[in-house]
Amino acid sequence: MTEEKRSCCQVSRADLFAEKKEDTVQVERGQQSTDGMVYLSGGEFLMGTDDEEGFKTDGEGPVEKVKVDPFYIDETTVTNQQFQAFVKETGYQTEAERFSWSFVFHLFVAKDFPGKVQQVPQTPWWLATEGAYWYQPEGEGSNLDGRMDHPVIHVSWNDAIAYCQWAGKRLPTEAEWEYAARGGLVQKRFPWGDELTPNGEHYCNIWQGEFPRHNTEEDGYVGTAPVQSFSPNDYGLYHMSGNVWEWCANTFQIDRQGKADQEPVDGNLLKVMRGGSYLCHHSYCNRYRVAARSSNTVESSSGNIGFRCVKTAN
Numbered sequence: 001m002t003e004e005k006r007s008c009c010q011v012s013r014a015d016l017f018a019e020k021k022e023d024t025v026q027v028e029r030g031q032q033s034t035d036g037m038v039y040l041s042g043g044e045f046l047m048g049t050d051d052e053e054g055f056k057t058d059g060e061g062p063v064e065k066v067k068v069d070p071f072y073i074d075e076t077t078v079t080n081q082q083f084q085a086f087v088k089e090t091g092y093q094t095e096a097e098r099f100s101w102s103f104v105f106h107l108f109v110a111k112d113f114p115g116k117v118q119q120v121p122q123t124p125w126w127l128a129t130e131g132a133y134w135y136q137p138e139g140e141g142s143n144l145d146g147r148m149d150h151p152v153i154h155v156s157w158n159d160a161i162a163y164c165q166w167a168g169k170r171l172p173t174e175a176e177w178e179y180a181a182r183g184g185l186v187q188k189r190f191p192w193g194d195e196l197t198p199n200g201e202h203y204c205n206i207w208q209g210e211f212p213r214h215n216t217e218e219d220g221y222v223g224t225a226p227v228q229s230f231s232p233n234d235y236g237l238y239h240m241s242g243n244v245w246e247w248c249a250n251t252f253q254i255d256r257q258g259k260a261d262q263e264p265v266d267g268n269l270l271k272v273m274r275g276g277s278y279l280c281h282h283s284y285c286n287r288y289r290v291a292a293r294s295s296n297t298v299e300s301s302s303g304n305i306g307f308r309c310v311k312t313a314n
């Protein structure tokens with residue numbers, strides 16, 4: 001995995017010096033329900049890919065038979081609306097708030113933005129933006145008007161865990177995530193098949209045009225899209241490719257058998273992220289394929305990372 005390949009759409013707090021305020025909130029369980037979730041019966045499936053275009057250095061292969069137990073999974077990623085309900089009830093403060101900044105893609109930061117902005121050296125299209133957090137995704141002066149049905153962003157793995165705790169749910173394991181994303185199809189590139197745009201139609205929210213400056217918006221979006229836009233896969237799940245990266249429960253290991261544990265980065269474990277985001281483009285990262293993998297530290301957050309929850313079925 002070269003630096004350039006890694007960096008187009010993934011950025012980590014470990015890339016910059018960062019200090020944060022202590023957490024004071026104890027999250028308690030709220031109401032529990034399986035509304036908006038799909039029941040999946042589980043079973044064996046073929047995980048990963050041995051395809052030429054797959055990134056061997058990411059551990060996309062070898063293809064292996066993996067079994068998952070029955071579970072419920074959110075049809076969509078967690079929305080701003082849902083996350084707001086969680087925050088209102090618990091007073092939870094996200095890590096972006098405690099660090100007082102998060103990573104925003106450069107095109108979304110206002111030219112006359114009054115706050116502090118710091119460019120990430122290797123990935124100058126990522127700006128550590130003062131005051132950016134889920135409720136004001138582009139920093140001070142921005143808001144969620146018209147975006148309550150968009151995925152919540154600027155949430156770290158730790159934030160996602162806190163939300164899950166409150167919702168009586170959990171993050172999917174990587175295997176559960178991929179099983180769900182494949183929607184019953186066997187060894188296809190995308191949740192809907194092998195072709196990116198069947199009949200010229202867009203099935204996901206990724207980048208078109210010249211990264212990182214010009215997005216032609218052919219799919220209708222530069223940034224996040226509402227969580228129910230585009231067609232769901234055959235399991236009724238939306239945006240398993242594109243829109244926002246989704247946190248998974250497990251620690252990232254190149255070797256999925258667990259023989260080669262990933263070393264912590266600055267003392268932080270790396271957690272798996274799947275699905276790719278609105279910034280993914282074939283020429284740069286090609287990680288909107290269903291077998292593609294990425295990772296990040298538990299306290300990292302950016303404008304293209306979100307999550308969905310699952311629940312064990314019993």
Ligand SMILES: [Cu+2]
Pocket residue numbers: 008009010276277279280281285286287288
């Ligand atoms: Cu990408």
